[in-house]
Amino acid sequence: MALRVDQISKTFDSDDARRSTHQVFDQFTLDIADGEFVAVLGPSGCGKTTLLRMIAGFDRPDAGRVIFDGSDVTGPASDRVVVFQQPGLFPWMDVRHNVAFGLQLGRRRIDWRPVDEILATVGLSEFAGHAPYELSGGMQQRVALARSLVMRPKMLLMDEPFAALDAHLRHAMQVFLRELWVEFRTTVLFITHDVEEAIVLAERVVVLGSNPGRILGELDARDVHPSSADLLDNADYRRLRHRAIELLGELP
Numbered sequence: 001m002a003l004r005v006d007q008i009s010k011t012f013d014s015d016d017a018r019r020s021t022h023q024v025f026d027q028f029t030l031d032i033a034d035g036e037f038v039a040v041l042g043p044s045g046c047g048k049t050t051l052l053r054m055i056a057g058f059d060r061p062d063a064g065r066v067i068f069d070g071s072d073v074t075g076p077a078s079d080r081v082v083v084f085q086q087p088g089l090f091p092w093m094d095v096r097h098n099v100a101f102g103l104q105l106g107r108r109r110i111d112w113r114p115v116d117e118i119l120a121t122v123g124l125s126e127f128a129g130h131a132p133y134e135l136s137g138g139m140q141q142r143v144a145l146a147r148s149l150v151m152r153p154k155m156l157l158m159d160e161p162f163a164a165l166d167a168h169l170r171h172a173m174q175v176f177l178r179e180l181w182v183e184f185r186t187t188v189l190f191i192t193h194d195v196e197e198a199i200v201l202a203e204r205v206v207v208l209g210s211n212p213g214r215i216l217g218e219l220d221a222r223d224v225h226p227s228s229a230d231l232l233d234n235a236d237y238r239r240l241r242h243r244a245i246e247l248l249g250e251l252p
């Protein structure tokens, strides 16, 4: 088991004046196997980002444990890297130095070989010397992915990484991410509130509900891929989509 989220609870103070609290999770449990690609699908505010932050080690649960690769998560580490909706590149560094950033920390010399390899993998070798602002949004997001992958993380934690992209680019990035996953078999937790995105990308879709965040159901989506021909003609896709919408309680 790569990741075990074991009976975690998390409460926030939602209103200081009225001293009310909001319980986002109450003894929530989720297991993710080594090399698995899991999407967490759920409505806004159900706790997806909170969950990801606790797995990343940015935040701690009030109770319960997050166990990664056999050890308790007590803080961020380079074996679990996060890719956010915004690429968050350093504007004063060129693409190559942005990608090298994590490798460089605490070292005097950078090994440029893995940096240049990963730039080739994401198709951006010829932009290595460019500044981030000279790249499109999709290219910037590929740089952000490269910056994460160059660390050879055991797990990628992705919080709606393609939400800011237009539909065409978003599809291209889905195909690309899926290809990367087939090649690297990194364990992926991908957060989205987009039903189609969850189904095409992941092998397993975990559907969350709110108040408190809980698993409403799971879908086996191994048979549908970003490159699957016309999704609307795809019976597997239609069945999974119907089930997801049913679980989310959004059927008309």
Ligand SMILES: Nc1ncnc2c1ncn2[C@@H]1O[C@H](COP(=O)(O)OP(=O)(O)OP(=O)(O)O)[C@@H](O)[C@H]1O
Binding pocket: 012, 013, 014, 022, 024, 042, 043, 044, 045, 046, 047, 048, 049, 050, 051, 193
């Ligand atoms: N630092 C915080 N302080 C207080 N409340 C918080 C904090 N972080 C999250 N919350 C609350 O916890 C709940 C879950 O938030 P979270 O950001 O995890 O939702 P989400 O599922 O990621 O939503 P979205 O799809 O909109 O990104 C929300 O009600 C939010 O207001």
Ligand SMILES: [Mg+2]
Binding pocket: 048, 049, 050, 159
């Ligand atoms: Mg969120």
